Every structure is written in C-alpha cells, then in structure tokens.
Amino acid sequence: MPEQWHGEVDGHRFYFRERHDEWRVELDLRPSGRFVQAIASTANDGTVSSQARQVDERDVIAQGTTSAEGYGTRPVERAQFIVDTIRIHLLRQACTYHSDDLSSIATALGVQVRWCPACGTRLLAR
Numbered sequence: 001m002p003e004q005w006h007g008e009v010d011g012h013r014f015y016f017r018e019r020h021d022e023w024r025v026e027l028d029l030r031p032s033g034r035f036v037q038a039i040a041s042t043a044n045d046g047t048v049s050s051q052a053r054q055v056d057e058r059d060v061i062a063q064g065t066t067s068a069e070g071y072g073t074r075p076v077e078r079a080q081f082i083v084d085t086i087r088i089h090l091l092r093q094a095c096t097y098h099s100d101d102l103s104s105i106a107t108a109l110g111v112q113v114r115w116c117p118a119c120g121t122r123l124l125a126r
C-alpha cells in the first residue's frame with residue numbers, strides 16, 4: 001500500500017504519495033475536465049454500476065526519496081515534512097528577488113551567486 005496524504009496548506013490543496021521509497025507532492029488540485037468510469041456499487045446479484053468521476057490534475061512541485069532530510073518516520077514528522085516542502089515551494093514561487101540583477105552581490109562577494117539569498121532557489125549559471 002502506498003502512503004498517501006490529502007490536505008490543504010495555506011489555501012493550496014495537495015496530494016502526497018510515497019511508494020517503494022519514492023515520494024512526490026502534487027499541489028493545486030483542480031478538475032481536469034477528463035472523466036473516468038469508476039465502480040459506484042455492486043448489487044447482491046453481482047450487477048456492477050459505474051459512475052463517471054472527474055479526474056483531478058495538479059502540478060508536481062517536489063519529489064524525492066525517503067532518505068531526504070527531514071522525511072522522518074512518524075506521522076507527525078511526515079506532516080511537518082510535507083508542510084515544509086509546500087511552504088518552501090510557495091515562498092520560492094512568490095520571490096521576485098532572484099529574477100533581479102544580482103551582479104552587485106556577486107561583485108561584493110567576489111564569487112558567482114548560485115542561490116537566491118532571499119528564498120534559496122538555485123540559480124542557473126549565467
């Protein structure tokens with residue numbers, strides 16, 4: 001059985017899934033407009049009735065293995081890991097600092113700036 005969590009962090013609906021030591025976090029679940037037939041019920045005579053169910057779509061914002069730092073072993077640790085992962089993602093998305101010209105910082109440091117000093121996003125070499 002995979003480990004699965006559903007919930008909401010800071011107004012964003014998420015889905016977390018771990019199986020065979022690999023996990024991912026999906027965020028901003030929304031209706032996709034695609035439907036699948038799902039079993040709704042089975043009658044005593046074996047008749048199966050199905051119902052159309054809309055498939056959610058969402059963005060994978062993070063993935064990794066269970067050896068990731070902070071992954072933890074207890075449910076409370078896992079909940080904290082998921083919340084932290086989502087909040088770091090949201091912080092980095094909202095940060096405008098790293099899209100600015102950081103050359104003055106690079107000059108002051110005397111090295112290339114590889115990480116955003118405000119949110120920690122990794123910056124590509126320019």
Ligand SMILES: [Zn+2]
Nearest residue numbers: 095098116119
């Ligand atoms: Zn940033």
